[in-house]
Amino acid sequence: MIRYTIYNNINLKKWDRCIQNSINSNFYAKSWYLNIICENWDALILNDYEAVMPIPFKKKLGIKYIYQPFFCQQLGLFSKNINLRVDRFINSIPKDFFHFKFNLNTHNTSSYSIRKNTNYVLFLDKNIEVLRANYSKSHLKNIKRAKNNKLCISLEPDCVEKFCLNKQNLAYGYMTKKQFDLEYSIIKKSLALGKGEIFSVKGKNGNCCSVFIIKEDNKLYLLSSYSNEYAKLNSAYFYLLDYIFSLEKFKGFIFDFEGSNLKGVAQRNKGFGAIPNYYHTVRQNMLQRCLNYLNI
Numbered sequence: 001m002i003r004y005t006i007y008n009n010i011n012l013k014k015w016d017r018c019i020q021n022s023i024n025s026n027f028y029a030k031s032w033y034l035n036i037i038c039e040n041w042d043a044l045i046l047n048d049y050e051a052v053m054p055i056p057f058k059k060k061l062g063i064k065y066i067y068q069p070f071f072c073q074q075l076g077l078f079s080k081n082i083n084l085r086v087d088r089f090i091n092s093i094p095k096d097f098f099h100f101k102f103n104l105n106t107h108n109t110s111s112y113s114i115r116k117n118t119n120y121v122l123f124l125d126k127n128i129e130v131l132r133a134n135y136s137k138s139h140l141k142n143i144k145r146a147k148n149n150k151l152c153i154s155l156e157p158d159c160v161e162k163f164c165l166n167k168q169n170l171a172y173g174y175m176t177k178k179q180f181d182l183e184y185s186i187i188k189k190s191l192a193l194g195k196g197e198i199f200s201v202k203g204k205n206g207n208c209c210s211v212f213i214i215k216e217d218n219k220l221y222l223l224s225s226y227s228n229e230y231a232k233l234n235s236a237y238f239y240l241l242d243y244i245f246s247l248e249k250f251k252g253f254i255f256d257f258e259g260s261n262l263k264g265v266a267q268r269n270k271g272f273g274a275i276p277n278y279y280h281t282v283r284q285n286m287l288q289r290c291l292n293y294l295n296i
Contacts, residue, residue, distance in 0.1 A: 002092045004055075006042045014049040020217075022078040024107035027216035029054055029078055032193065036185050037069040044089050051079030053089045057097065066093070066100035070179055071186055071223065073119065073258055074279050076104030086110045090282065101283040112282035119277055120257040120269035124220075128246035134273030139238055146201075146239035151208075153243050154200035158210045160187045163198055166210070167226040183224060190214055196223075199244055201236040203228075209236035213244070220244075221256045241272065 012031045019029045027033055029052075034041050038056040045052050054075050057066050068075070077086045086108045093100060103117065104110060124131070132140065158166065164184045168175075175183075190196030196214050200207040209231035214221040227237050244250065257269040270276075 002044055002046050002089060004042065004092065004094050005045050007040065010043055010045075011049070015043070015052060018049040018052050019078050021080055023080060023082055024076075024078055024105050025217065026074060026105060026219070027195070027214055027221060028072045028074055030216070032189070033072075033186075036189055037072050037182065044092055046079070046084075046089075051077060051081065051084055051089075053077045055093065055097075056102070063099075064097050066097055066102055068102045068281075070182060072103075074103050074105040076102075076108040076279075078105070082107060087112065099285060101281065104280045104282060106277045106279045108280065110280060110282050112284060113280040114283045115281040117261055117279050117281060118266060119259060119279060120266065120274035121277060122245070122255040122257070122272055122274040124245055124250050124253045124255055127251075128242075131245055131273060132242070135242075136271035139271040142235035142238035143242050146235045149234045151234055151236055151239055152202050153240070154202040154207050156207075157198045157200040158207055160184065160191060160198070162207075163187065163210050163212060163224075163226070166207075166228070167224065170226050170228060186223070187212055199240055201231065201240045203230045203234070203236065205230075208234075209240055211237075211240060211244070218252060219254045219256055220250060222258050245272075 016031050019025055034054055039058050041054055041056045043052055043054055055066055056069050057064055077089050087110050090112055168180050198210055198212050200210040209227040211225040212223050214223050260266050
C-alpha cells in the first residue's frame with residue numbers, strides 16, 4: 001500500500017535506510033539534504049519503507065504544487081526493487097496538488113515524462129595514467145598549460161565563507177540572494193557532517209579556482225565551483241579536476257559532474273572521458289490536475 005505521509009510522521013531513520021539500500025541511492029534524497037533544500041517536503045511511502053518518493057512542495061496563494069528544489073538534480077522513486085512502476089506512485093500524489101514538475105532519477109521512467117536530461121559520470125576505478133588516456137587532446141593541453149604557468153594545488157583551500165563570497169562575486173546576476181544563501185547552508189552543513197570537501201588552486205594572488213564536492217557512499221558530486229579570470233586564462237579548472245581524479249583516497253569512486261544539458265558544459269565533461277546517463281523530468285499542469293480532481 002502506498003500512503004502519503006506528512007513530514008512530521010516520517011520515520012527519518014527508516015527513510016534514510018531505504019535510500020541507503022536502494023539500487024538508485026543518491027544524496028539528494030537523504031533527509032539531511034532534503035531538510036536544507038526544501039521549503040516543505042512530505043513523502044509517498046510503500047508499506048514499511050520498501051520504497052519511497054520525496055514530495056517537495058510550495059504554497060502560493062493557497063495553491064500547493066510540487067517542484068524541483070535548487071541544488072537538486074534528481075529525486076523520484078527509490079527502492080531495492082527496480083521493477084516498481086513509477087507511475088503508480090505519481091498517480092498516488094494527492095489531488096490537492098494542482099501542479100507538479102520534478103526530476104526523476106536515472107533508474108526511473110514514466111509516462112508523464114516531458115524531457116530527457118543528460119548527466120555525465122566518470123568511474124575512478126583506474127590509475128590516473130589510464131584515465132588521462134581517455135581525456136581529449138584539448139583537455140590535456142589545458143592541464144599542460146596550467147602546469148607550465150606554475151599553478152599549484154592550494155595547501156589552504158577556501159573556507160566556506162571565502163568560497164561563497166568568491167562565487168557570489170563571480171556569479172552575480174546568475175543566482176538570487178536566496179540561492180546564494182542556500183548554497184552557503186549546504187556547504188556549511190556538508191562540511192560539518194564530514195560529507196563535503198573544498199579543493200582550490202593557488203594563483204598569483206591567492207586561490208583563483210575552487211570546487212565543492214559532496215562525498216556520499218562511493219560517489220563524488222560536483223555541486224559547485226568558481227573560476228576567476230586568471231583561472232580561466234590558465235586552465236585552472238582542468239588542472240584541479242585532474243588532481244582530484246588522481247587522489248588515491250577516491251580510487252573506486254564515481255565522479256558525478258552534475259550535468260549538463262548545455263552543449264558546451266557537456267563537451268567539457270565528456271572531454272574528461274565521462275560517460276552520459278539520463279534522467280527524466282515529469283510534469284502535469286493545473287488543468288490536468290483539475291480534471292483528475294473532478295474525475296473527468
